[in-house]
Amino acid sequence: MRPKKTESNPRYDALIGLLWASESLWNASRVFFVRWDLGPSQFNVLKLLHDQPEGCTQTELSRALLVHRSNVTGLLNRLERRKLIVRRDNDADRRAYRVEITAGGRKLVERILPHYHHAAAQMWGDLPEKRVRQIVDDLSQVSRNADRSSKPTPITPTHDARA
């Protein structure tokens, strides 16, 4: 099923390649996590809470993970059912929970992490350290550009808002 030749734009092709790579990675990570009966998204939540011992609100979680508030609800429900996280009441703000990881959740993350690091290293094959770092820099620029294009021009509220 060879695709038809179409007018080629290297930057467009590169974008497709990037999305393709990340889809491959995401699929691989789904397979990777089945061993522990976790989805990649669930692990991301756990990892974040693991590095955030004070806990955080669901909205903070949603912003850190780049997902919608309403999605966090179900994600946490599933994790709470398995006692990997808890929703504690927040005295300072009775609207919000303070979500924390449990001892069990922490243990699970720490059991998984070494394998994850190992698998991640494999993905880059024998690419030299320097190139990897270069890619990280370039991609963070891409992230910024993407965010800028999808958000409605934040307009820095810090004095002096001339466009």
Add this chain to the structure above:
Amino acid sequence: MRPKKTESNPRYDALIGLLWASESLWNASRVFFVRWDLGPSQFNVLKLLHDQPEGCTQTELSRALLVHRSNVTGLLNRLERRKLIVRRDNDADRRAYRVEITAGGRKLVERILPHYHHAAAQMWGDLPEKRVRQIVDDLSQVSRNADRSSKPTPITPTHDARA
């Protein structure tokens, strides 16, 4: 909400950065496509069929798009309802459809593509052509490694299958 310092692995960090960038891009592309009331996945289907005038089966589509067979069903249902694609009967194989893009679908894709190319170019900012191409190469290697790790060792059936 600063994250806790944890033992750092550059290749792991790079992977997270890659996934992060692609999530940003995906979100941006979702916003981008609302104008035409399309999801990114729907557009991917249309684009593929656009470059494939002979049409293809749903399974071929699923392989090309890296998604499950069962997902293609709903995707095509939504596109068919809007008359952007058609499922034609396949005389040679009565199990399979031959999915084709309609004139309307083709027109839509061709209206969108220029904007898409433009937006894609923006994402890379002023990164020099050479670096962009470099990234494409490196990422295609990553894709291969990811696929290898998630698929159960294909074992090339071409003679000589000693592990």
Add this chain to the structure above:
DNA sequence: GATTAACTGTTGACTCATAAACAATCTATG
């Protein structure tokens, strides 16, 4: 030619994502 094996698309149950609307709560501002 009949049976077995493989493949095609759909369905149902589930996860993960969005957006819109809602009650409860906090924060400003009059």
Add this chain to the structure above:
DNA sequence: CATAGATTGTTTATGAGTCAACAGTTAATC
């Protein structure tokens, strides 16, 4: 203080993804 506005988390509806199981069809093999 009152009230208007913003924010927090949930619900509902929908899109997009997985997997497992199914009927129908094709292919292979005996």
